Amino acid sequence: MLEARPMQTRDLPAVMAVECLAYSHPWSQGIFEDCLRVKGYDCRVYEREQTLVAYTVMSWGAGEAHLLNICVHPDHQGQGLGRQVLEQVVERAREKGADSLFLEVRVSNEGARGLYESMGFNEIGQRFDYYPADKGREDALVFALPLL
Template identity: 60%
Template sequence: MSAVLRQPGGRFRRMGLGDVHEVMDIERRAYPFPWTEGILRDCLRVGYDCWVFEREHIIEAYAVMSIAVGEAHLLNLCVRPESQGKGLGRRLLLFLMDVARRQDADSLFLEVRPSNEAALALYRGLGFNEIGERRNYYPAERGRENALVLARSLDNVRRPHGKRRI
């Protein structure tokens, strides 16, 4: 079983405890209300699918996803601020969709801020549809912000990496 998948210009690999410091640095710079180190460590501890995309030993993007009972839930997807707008988010999301499908998930769910127009464009461009709303889900400068709940079937996810196991 390989935990590293080489890609042109970088590689995907499973996140480890040794990555937490760098991931948290990116998290704090990318979000006004970042995850805590404890949340990230808990995700690793319980065995969620935690991945990084790195180039030349620098983490460019990372994601956390849970998979259970045929469903995947994207909990966090983040691209290093200075690397945003270069297609890394799309590349990582396509990779995660493939990972979820290979683990027998038939759908992928996520929450997104309605104010996060770049993320919404990414998700909608990859076939995600709005299925609901979670009221007061995210902290915001003035109170709370709702979350849009998006979902996508994974039945027709193309497998760019063939049928290799991760």
């Protein structure tokens, strides 16, 4: 059973451990701290048997929501958790009154792109040189999901 709850400052060591395992260019702890502090952000952790297995950071305002970070611990990937977590994010965005949910994804992240497309997200644009990469920068694809 996947349990969701609001992320708290005390979760940051576990969040940072997963972030560093999952991403070659992880967010800093300061970014997470800012997201926890600022109004208009929805930061959640997802636990299985009291172990953090995933987390998300979403912002919302002016009728839109933006999924800024979604991460499943590498040891728990491939088990359908990404879909479960994303379904909960979509529901939270609706609860916040958003009529659209946006996100960016690395062009090279075919697994995530497939998940987003299977859940009804549509590619609506591209951001050039958006992500840091081992050799320079990598483009991002922008996806949107209508929520109405």
